[in-house]
Amino acid sequence: MTKNDIGVSNCFEATSHPMERHTEILDFLCERETASVGELADRFGVSRMTIHRDISRLVDLRFVRKVRGGVTVLPSVVFESNYHYRARHRFAAKQALARRVAALIEPGMTVMLDDSSTTAALLEFLPERQPLTVISNAASLVEALRYDEGYTVICLGGRFDPTMNAYLGVTCDLALERLSADLAVFSVAGVQRGCGYLQDDALVRTKRIMKASADRSVLAFDSSKFGKSALHQFARLSDFDHVLTTPGGEPAVLDELMSAGVALDVVAGELETSDITAASS
Template sequence: MNADNRRQDIADYVIQHGEARIDELVTAFGVSRMTIHRHVDELARQGVLRKLHGAVSAQPSGVYESLFRFRETHAAAAKRALARAALAEIEPGQVVLLDDSTTANALGPLLPQVAPLTVVTNSLSLAEQLVDKDELKLILLGGEYHPTYNAFIGHICENALQKIRVNLLICSASAIDKTATLIQDPQVVRVKQAMAAAASRSVLLIDSSKFGKVALHLFADLTDFDLVLSDDGLPDEVAGSLKAAGVNLKIVPVQ
């Protein structure tokens, strides 16, 4: 196993368990304490994990929360509910653009229900789900592959988006502060903004845990989206204030 793969496995292990002792990692991965410390130091430097005395924590940071494997397991029931609600916004025959969010990724298994469909995405995970589905034409945006997001981002991806037009964008964001949608990574912001510019209509899927949070970069205002879907964990007073601010908000029950 090469160093990158072992670091990813260590990060996955700590994410799954929330916290792990150094000795526990030595046993789990069958390597020396020096090797574990070297990998942990690098993961801490990247902001993925946090070092404690004799242990490693998966306490979230901006980078940690960006990890696809963390996002995939966070608020999973709410994301499935939002994906089901988003499916109703798609019409057969449309060209639909899906971002690299794990909420949009949850739409993957549902899309054959509204085929025929053309799906454009920068998400490798979503592409892998759809590559062999009947009546689904897949267009995968190019760019630099970024393992943190399991997606393609960067200049090439942005340029590709400038050359297409789609019926519908379905996307998400990292955090919501009042009516501002926020994302930690500026490269991801640029790609999502290019996606929004390419779409005739846009739908934001945002689970309730992201409200009242902050990330570094502004993506868009909630009023910029034709529809915002969130789950019923969102407090009534927050939902009311958003609607009063002009946000077209629909609350989705989580079953």
């Protein structure tokens, strides 16, 4: 049996760790949308049987759907629950939003940061706001800040969810109920009918408690989230002290939100062309 018989590529070095390969497969599908089993086996230097197992796992996680001879990514907001995908998606837009959020933070404040990749973009802008107390359930934020003397870091424990890269559940929620903050920062998976939506009910519970524990709250999301659907309603946009989005939203929708009392701010920045194109399509 030759390498080509088992679908091992001569051009790509095999990815040995399944979780890393799953992330790379998702990244590849983000660009291509659909791929055959043979194509994936060649690209990642593994057997077709291994790719079939990878696809079955991603189907179980509700990120992809099997098609004849291959796989296609699900065209829904469910896919955005994968942290590794979200962290790479619309990065320039998230930076523009994070820069504006950072302007609301003053040295000495206590801030609650949710597990979203939009909030994670704040890391670049927080050093100039030190000293800060940071409360978060986001594993990436805690890991990045824990050794920096400019921050007092409070990690919200609980059940670790590797897909969300965050701590969730009853333990996390109970810890939140005993804390308070000056400002809480959030993002959402979709925005419809004047409300922000999320796919996971555990995320909704945690974010609602986080919001109730803060004196002020800010919601930041790129304009592609307008019109997207998710299963659970998080909160009305009018309930936030600041709502930040990026250019590309339909003017009629923006006008309707502002008429309803939403403190909406469209954040200009050096956005990727694909960000604006996707948001307006």
